[in-house]
Amino acid sequence: xxxxxxxxxxxxxxxxxxxxxxxxxxxxxxxxxxxxxxxxxxxxxxxxxxxxxxxxxxxxxxxxxxxxxxxxxxxxxxxxxxxxxxxxxxxxxxxxxxxxxxxxxxxxxxxxxxx
Amino acid sequence: xxxxxxxxxxxxxxxxxxxxxxxxxxxxxxxxxxxxxxxxxxxxxxxxxxxxxxxxxxxxxxxxxxxxxxxxxxxxxxxxxxxxxxxxxxxxxxxxxxxxxxxxxxxxxxxxxxxx
Numbered sequence: 001x002x003x004x005x006x007x008x009x010x011x012x013x014x015x016x017x018x019x020x021x022x023x024x025x026x027x028x029x030x031x032x033x034x035x036x037x038x039x040x041x042x043x044x045x046x047x048x049x050x051x052x053x054x055x056x057x058x059x060x061x062x063x064x065x066x067x068x069x070x071x072x073x074x075x076x077x078x079x080x081x082x083x084x085x086x087x088x089x090x091x092x093x094x095x096x097x098x099x100x101x102x103x104x105x106x107x108x109x110x111x112x113x114x115x
Numbered sequence: 116x117x118x119x120x121x122x123x124x125x126x127x128x129x130x131x132x133x134x135x136x137x138x139x140x141x142x143x144x145x146x147x148x149x150x151x152x153x154x155x156x157x158x159x160x161x162x163x164x165x166x167x168x169x170x171x172x173x174x175x176x177x178x179x180x181x182x183x184x185x186x187x188x189x190x191x192x193x194x195x196x197x198x199x200x201x202x203x204x205x206x207x208x209x210x211x212x213x214x215x216x217x218x219x220x221x222x223x224x225x226x227x228x229x230x231x
Contacts, residue, residue, distance in 0.1 A: 004158070042204060042221035043159070058218070090158055104219070106158030
């Protein structure tokens with residue numbers, strides 16, 4: 001079972017470069033989301049989607065863009081990388097709203113460093 | 116707004132010791148509460164959950180009881196093992212405000228290290 005697959009696992013970017021973090025899930029989940037994890041701050045929601053063609057902003061959306069053209073894929077785009085975007089990024093998916101008790105499945109994380 | 120406060124870490128214990136990680140929350144309405152665990156180099160996994168007051172979530176020897184009167188959801192385990200070394204996150208889920216997504220709010224995480 002693949003679950004939630006993120007690529008790349010590690011990436012170093014220069015300030016101003018753009019890149020896309022890929023996320024795919026094979027569980028036919030409607031809900032997908034991107035979080036960033038920073039030391040001492042837990043996980044913060046960047047963007048989320050409740051189905052193909054539907055996306056919305058989370059807590060910290062600035063500097064990031066998403067789209068959801070299929071149920072399976074939910075890529076995260078960094079438009080112009082800044083050192084403040086150095087973080088660990090997690091993609092997650094669930095059958096229903098995680099807040100209602102549905103189990104959220106997380107990818108293994110993508111370590112991004114912006115220099 | 117919603118918030119989750121976890122006890123400061125890191126926590127270091129010897130094998131077979133008793134574990135408590137405190138978690139308190141602030142929320143409107145009736146949130147669901149969760150503990151997630153993150154093993155080194157991996158993503159988060161759901162450890163246990165409770166969706167209403169006085170519910171007890173349990174898994175792998177860990178337990179937590181949803182206490183509405185004290186707004187707490189403390190994680191406990193009677194006898195920890197080296198394999199329990201990980202980062203533990205308390206989280207709150209609320210559908211208040213009519214959002215269809217239902218955002219999860221995470222605490223800052225507590226690092227647990229268990230020595231043989």
